Amino acid sequence: MKEKEILNPQDADLEEAVIGACMVESEAIALVADKLRPEMFYTEVNGMIFAAVQSMFHAGKKIDILTVKSELAARGDLEKVGGPYNLTRIASRIASGTHVEYHACILRELFIRREMIIGSHKQLAAAADESVDITDALGGIHDLLDHLEGDMGTADHLRTMGQLMEDTLAQVETRVEGSRDGITGIPTGFSDLDKLTSGWQRGDLNIIAARPAVGKTAFALHLAKTAAAAGYHTVVFSLEMQGERLGDRWLLAATENVDASHLRRGQLDTSELRQVREASQRLSQLPIRIDDSSVVSMDHVRSVARMLKSKGECDMIILDYLQLCDMKSDRNNRNREQEVAQATRKAKVMAKELDVPVLLLSQLNRMSEGRPDCRPLLSDLRESGAIEQDADMVMLLYRPALHGLKTEHKSKYPSEGLGVVIMAKHRNGETGDIYFGHNSSLTKMGDYIPPEEWLMKHAK
Structure with missing residues (x-):
């Protein structure tokens, strides 16, 4: 593997596969909208296209190659992404969006690896710099881990007992408020x-x-x-x-x-x-x-x-x-x-x-x-x-x-x-x-x- 690929793990084909699926199949974006963010795309053009698609999804708009083209044009980004030709090229490569969710998970993992590499280099430099307070250096490492775990979703599933009791009590109160003759x-x-x-x-x-x-x-x-x-x-x-x-x-x-x-x-x-x-x-x-x-x-x-x-x-x-x-x-x-x-x-x-x-x-x-x-x-x-x-x-x-x-x-x-x-x-x-x-x-x-x-x- 080339050194550049090691330092910048990415897959342009997968990025286009996800974007193409979102333009070809109306259900695809619902599967990936909460898994990806525009900055997770290594190629800037792909990130700009996904940003438009994601914005349309949250606004409840219909998504296909024509509506995406109009959205990008309204944003002033159509020519920046290669114009209608590039959108058509990306969409034509996709037969179906069957594996779009799996592809999205891979893209997120590649993004996290890039973030890990960049962050680790920064923390390594801070560790070697004796002018940086050691407490600040350790804090930087903790912040990096929190950031990476947040993107992985690891922290979302871990709750303290206090948080669990708070969430449980909220559900109990909701059931009490919504109960109709014992039907919750x-x-x-x-x-x-x-x-x-x-x-x-x-x-x-x-x-x-x-x-x-x-x-x-x-x-x-x-x-x-x-x-x-x-x-x-x-x-x-x-x-x-x-x-x-x-x-x-x-x-x-x-x-x-x-x-x-x-x-x-x-x-x-x-x-x-x-x-x-x-x-x-x-x-x-x-x-x-x-x-x-x-x-x-x-x-x-x-x-x-x-x-x-x-x-x-x-x-x-x-x-x-x-x-x-x-x-x-x-x-x-x-x-x-x-x-x-x-x-x-x-x-x-x-x-x-x-x-x-x-x-x-x-x-x-x-x-x-x-x-x-x-x-x-x-x-x-x-x-x-x-x-x-x-x-x-x-x-x-x-x-x-x-x-x-x-x-x-x-x-x-x-x-x-x-x-x-x-x-x-x-x-x-x-x-x-x-x-x-x-x-x-x-x-x-x-x-x-x-x-x-x-x-x-x-x-x-």
Whole structure:
């Protein structure tokens, strides 16, 4: 390696890769905006371009090669960076921004190495200069370390007990101020579930698992609508169903007398069509974003969520469902169980990083179908014990009527229209069963109320 490269570790190609990705893909800047500063670019021209892009991102402006050109022109920097030709050249080198976050971390590391070299030379000179007070020389070394650790982010994660207690107390007071009948998080739409969980909590990974056809998606849509109706921005990633099919279900849930088969067949009468149109107008006001891309990786979910979070438009994430998540980009001679473990780990890290609850739907294996009551257990989670390990809560959905049972074994409730949320794991609270009611098409859900005949019979 040349002496100049040792003294000035840098990579112009990586710098252009990051800048190009930001101009080519709108989501890229959200991944690197908090990791890089313009001065971290070794090449001055690249730093000037990034400064413009970063400023546009914080201002909420659309970012592409044309808008960046206009921004640089407004700053009087367009010709300084090589004009439109250089912007086009940089952008044309990038096929996608897939690894932009990784590239940004390398650039930050190279910057820190340059700072370390420059700072170390200064401190070496101060140590050799006997006219410099030794205390000042030592102080300079400490200041250099603080500066470098700050850029690395090392110090951000270290807190004294006093700071921790101050931060914890602030959260407690926030929960007290924001508590609504004991709900400190995002409401679930089910009274008993709210009592057990106090609502969906920020930073938690919540697994909702069931066998096929039990109603995972319907349950998740109810949760999304409840959260949005309470004013929380909710992002739904639907890997299994097209967005319009989710829209059908939300419309049916928001209407009173619309037949699901009529909606599906396009045979709505005048009254039903009027209800659907009115429901559509009401639902369109809810702060819900839907991504129904057919191929979605956990990195894609995180990228989109970070972009929305930066705009204040992501309070909760729902992913339907884990086993359909694309894991090809994560493969490195790993088996399926390891891939699922990696995906759930990324989901948990995302929940903590963005400080939002993440609801991750998952399949259960067939083991429950061999039991007399077909009741699922925590061990039925499909393909990986890591799902249980990383989750803060694991809820198993169960509908006894699907298995020909007339009553639910534990409660003795009639099974028709009855759903059970089995809280199998709750890191910060109690476990137990939550009962909910639903109609035959699973488009409407709510708190379970036993039939009057059952209540009269069991009141004796």
